[in-house]
Amino acid sequence: xxxxxxxxxxxxxxxxxxxxxxxxxxxxxxxxxxxxxxxxxxxxxxxxxxxxxxxxxxxxxxxxxxxxxxxxxxxxxxxxxxxxxxxxxxxxxxxxxxxxxxxxxxxxxxxxxxxxxxxxxxxxxxxxxxxxxxxxxxxxxxxxxxxxxxxxxxxxxxxxxxxxxxxxxxxxxxxxxxxxxxxxxxxxxxxxxxxxxxxxxxxxxxxxxxxxxxxxxxxxxxxxxxxxxxxxxxxxxxxxxxxxxxxxxxxxxxxxxxxxxxxxxxxxxxxxxxxxxxxxxxxx
Amino acid sequence: xxxxxxxxxxxxxxxxxxxxxxxxxxxxxxxxxxxxxxxxxxxxxxxxxxxxxxxxxxxxxxxxxxxxxxxxxxxxxxxxxxxxxxxxxxxxxxxxxxxxxxxxxxxxxxxxxxxxxxxxxxxxxxxxxxxxxxxxxxxxxxxxxxxxxxxxxxxxxxxxxxxxxxxxxxxxxxxxxxxxxxxxxxxxxxxxxxxxxxxxxxxxxxxxxxxxxxxxxxxxxxxxxxxxxxxxxxxxxxxxxxxxxxxxxxxxxxxxxxxxxxxxxxxxxxxxxxxxxxxxxxxx
Numbered sequence: 262x263x264x265x266x267x268x269x270x271x272x273x274x275x276x277x278x279x280x281x282x283x284x285x286x287x288x289x290x291x292x293x294x295x296x297x298x299x300x301x302x303x304x305x306x307x308x309x310x311x312x313x314x315x316x317x318x319x320x321x322x323x324x325x326x327x328x329x330x331x332x333x334x335x336x337x338x339x340x341x342x343x344x345x346x347x348x349x350x351x352x353x354x355x356x357x358x359x360x361x362x363x364x365x366x367x368x369x370x371x372x373x374x375x376x377x378x379x380x381x382x383x384x385x386x387x388x389x390x391x392x393x394x395x396x397x398x399x400x401x402x403x404x405x406x407x408x409x410x411x412x413x414x415x416x417x418x419x420x421x422x423x424x425x426x427x428x429x430x431x432x433x434x435x436x437x438x439x440x441x442x443x444x445x446x447x448x449x450x451x452x453x454x455x456x457x458x459x460x461x462x463x464x465x466x467x468x469x470x471x472x473x474x475x476x477x478x479x480x481x482x483x484x485x486x487x488x489x490x491x492x493x494x495x496x497x498x499x500x501x502x503x504x505x506x507x508x509x510x511x512x513x514x515x516x517x518x519x520x521x522x523x524x525x526x527x528x529x530x531x532x533x534x535x536x537x538x539x540x541x542x543x544x545x
Numbered sequence: 546x547x548x549x550x551x552x553x554x555x556x557x558x559x560x561x562x563x564x565x566x567x568x569x570x571x572x573x574x575x576x577x578x579x580x581x582x583x584x585x586x587x588x589x590x591x592x593x594x595x596x597x598x599x600x601x602x603x604x605x606x607x608x609x610x611x612x613x614x615x616x617x618x619x620x621x622x623x624x625x626x627x628x629x630x631x632x633x634x635x636x637x638x639x640x641x642x643x644x645x646x647x648x649x650x651x652x653x654x655x656x657x658x659x660x661x662x663x664x665x666x667x668x669x670x671x672x673x674x675x676x677x678x679x680x681x682x683x684x685x686x687x688x689x690x691x692x693x694x695x696x697x698x699x700x701x702x703x704x705x706x707x708x709x710x711x712x713x714x715x716x717x718x719x720x721x722x723x724x725x726x727x728x729x730x731x732x733x734x735x736x737x738x739x740x741x742x743x744x745x746x747x748x749x750x751x752x753x754x755x756x757x758x759x760x761x762x763x764x765x766x767x768x769x770x771x772x773x774x775x776x777x778x779x780x781x782x783x784x785x786x787x788x789x790x791x792x793x794x795x796x797x798x799x800x801x802x803x804x805x806x807x808x809x810x811x812x813x814x815x816x817x818x819x820x821x822x823x824x825x826x827x828x829x
Binding site for chain 1: 567569613615616618619620621622623625626628629647649650651652653654655656657659660662663666667668676677678679680681682683698701702703704705706707708709710712713714715716725728729732
């Protein structure tokens with residue numbers, strides 16, 4: 262998917278919401294689990310059935326789905342199969358929606374190539390989240406795919422982001438000092454362009470988001486941390502928007518686990534609609 | 546597995562070799578692929594059949610197997626099933642051998658918990674490689690499992706390790722300057738101890754390995770980069786050993802793809818034996 266196609270979808274839906282499919286088999290509503298038990302299929306089948314209902318009910322509000330690979334891996338290879346089915350389902354029924362594998366991979370070149378194959382060829386994801394720790398090697402292979410994206414961790418939403426991401430760094434005596442995540446932004450933006458690189462910037466740090474927008478004026482930011490982690494749509498939009506929106510705000514737990522009754526999908530849709538209502542006023 | 550159990554195995558075998566199972570379906574010998582075709586099973590079956598023969602022929606020389614998850618993910622959920630079978634096979638037939646999932650995961654706490662579940666519960670790996678970029682959150686959940694290990698990236702073997710890992714950092718005005726990977730070592734060593742934390746240190750930088758040994762005297766280091774990437778056993782052992790050996794030197798491509806004929810497993814064993822021969826003189 263291109264930058265412009267993504268922006269067009271945002272304008273059409275009046276939304277820059279990304280719904281996070283952190284589908285934990287322990288938290289799937291009982292009604293779905295009973296359905297699976299009655300059909301005597303593998304327990305992991307519940308993951309896909311849950312996702313399918315969440316997707317069908319939230320697709321009109323969301324421009325992206327973010328699939329957190331950890332939750333699927335925790336159910337083993339059977340869980341990975343449910344991830345593959347989920348990506349295929351979105352691509353078949355909602356081909357305009359941007360699909361992110363939230364995998365935070367990062368390894369040397371020959372290994373990174375294999376991860377790119379996994380997410381872009383074996384599955385048809387549009388983007389993968391990646392860790393910059395090992396440098397350019399870990400990112401480059403993902404940029405060889407036309408219309409696909411690398412989403413690089415910059416400043417994350419968690420408390421211990423301050424262990425390393427916000428360290429002051431210098432790369433030579435004459436160089437200006439810069440925080441580690443700022444250096445990641447400056448350096449890795451050169452590996453590609455606004456058409457194949459996005460950055461992860463946590464919603465929990467709006468002041469820093471404002472400074473990050475000055476460093477990367479054109480790039481899209483994937484912003485987790487609204488809801489359960491404490492960030493707000495208003496603060497993020499005010500601090501981080503650019504002229505092509507430039508934001509994908511993610512909410513996972515606040516939408517998909519808002520209700521555990523048989524109405525879970527309708528309640529998820531209502532929660533998504535609430536966030537989109539807040540977004541609309543920022544999209545003029 | 547405990548630190549002492551690992552050290553005992555090293556003494557018994559006169560080896561600190563880790564064999565890397567970077568099993569690329571494209572590189573599996575034709576004889577294995579024909580066997581799979583004849584049996585009309587899924588193509589990915591070749592991954593397990595290849596691993597099984599490599600394991601059976603190298604188990605007497607290796608104290609650890611490192612399974613590079615990217616190569617299995619590139620074959621989809623069917624590939625992940627072959628990874629599960631490989632871990633089970635090692636644990637069943639060679640229970641003394643240390644099994645590393647080379648996954649380089651790293652995410653916020655609630656997600657890290659799911660990765661720990663995937664590698665330590667769903668599979669019975671002894672250790673997982675982890676990226677420190679996001680800080681302690683990303684590591685802590687792995688340290689809750691008794692007898693299991695987090696292997697944290699410090700200084701990696703690839704060229705672009707210098708993009709960020711070797712940046713000079715300061716965390717406050719009064720603090721001493723330190724390279725990023727040194728800070729990772731100092732800081733993350735405090736999250737656990739030598740019984741549940743190891744570090745990844747590339748074989749391609751023996752001078753730095755020497756300095757790293759002074760920072761972490763007791764910890765085991767997982768050392769990739771011998772062979773295809775240019776590091777040598779002698780340089781690594783001279784620079785990095787401690788009184789309990791403290792090293793797991795990994796070789797992947799140099800062993801498992803040394804031959805592509807029907808003799809591939811014997812040649813792999815011979816290559817492993819060569820490395821162990823070099824190691825023996827350092828283990829007195």
